[in-house]
Amino acid sequence: MTANCILERVAQTKSTNDDLLERWRAGELIDPIARIAHKQTAGKGRAGRTWVAKPEDSICFSLAFPFKRKPTELTGLSLLVGLAVISGIAQACDLTEAALYQAGLRLKWPNDLLMNNAKLGGILIEGGQAKASDLTWMIIGIGMNLHNAQEIENSLGNKSGLKVSALDQLLPSQSYLPDVEYLWLKLIASLEHHLSEFDQHGFGMCQEQWKKWDAYLGQAVCISGAGKEPIYGIAQGIDQAGALLLQQDNRMIAIHAGDVSLRVQT
DSSP: OOTTOEEEEEEEESOHHHHHHHHHHTTOOOSOEEEEEEEETTOBOGGGOBOOOOGGGEEEEEEEEEESSOGGGOTTHHHHHHHHHHHHHHHHHTOOHHHHHHTTEEEETTTEEEETTEEEEEEEEEEEOSSTTSOEEEEEEEEEEOSOHHHHHHHTOTTSOOOBOOGGGTSSSGGGOOOHHHHHHHHHHHHHHHHHHHHHHOSGGGHHHHHHHBTTTTSEEEEEETTEEEEEEEEEEEOTTOOEEEEETTEEEEEOOSSEEEEEOO
């Protein structure tokens, strides 16, 4: 881990993303900051949704990271973060990425981690650039289930229909599940490495690597949301900017990340 990342631990806060966003808006961020909370009372998911997590059974933290790139040059960032999280999990659990893949770990475009098609974790990215001469500060929030997937799923109620998984289901035995603090530090180290590489080289170098983890590659999917008509096609991976590629008859279209939902066609 680079030495200039500040680590903050708090027992409780509304949202670690909001905490760091407030500092960014106030111009108070200087070095990268990682902030973890044992309990978030108003954790956030994508598009203003609530992130439900039981403190003893999950890890929730945010990282404020400065980029030399402009906001428009950060396409694919959420996909890159997914790859960094996989690498961090592998290091923390002393397993190969191949073993995690074999166990069913996958990435769902643009910002979820799945285990055997059930949600393991989510990524929320906020921030931007105050003025043209400033660095671009992005606040990267990560929430991941560690234990008791069924209890977490039950707490969501039957209406959501969301299937939930937890990290302990990925691992060969309970003895492999690392201490939360150790897991956090490995995730932060992996994030810092991957984000620094991304800032220098962009997302294109990770295109094929992400495609390997793509949960829906080759499947018939539906893209819905953003107040538009659903879009159907066969998922064919991503382009160099991280846009989802959909095959529709004899043409290929690119779907850029936004407030959209990706589902397998039923």
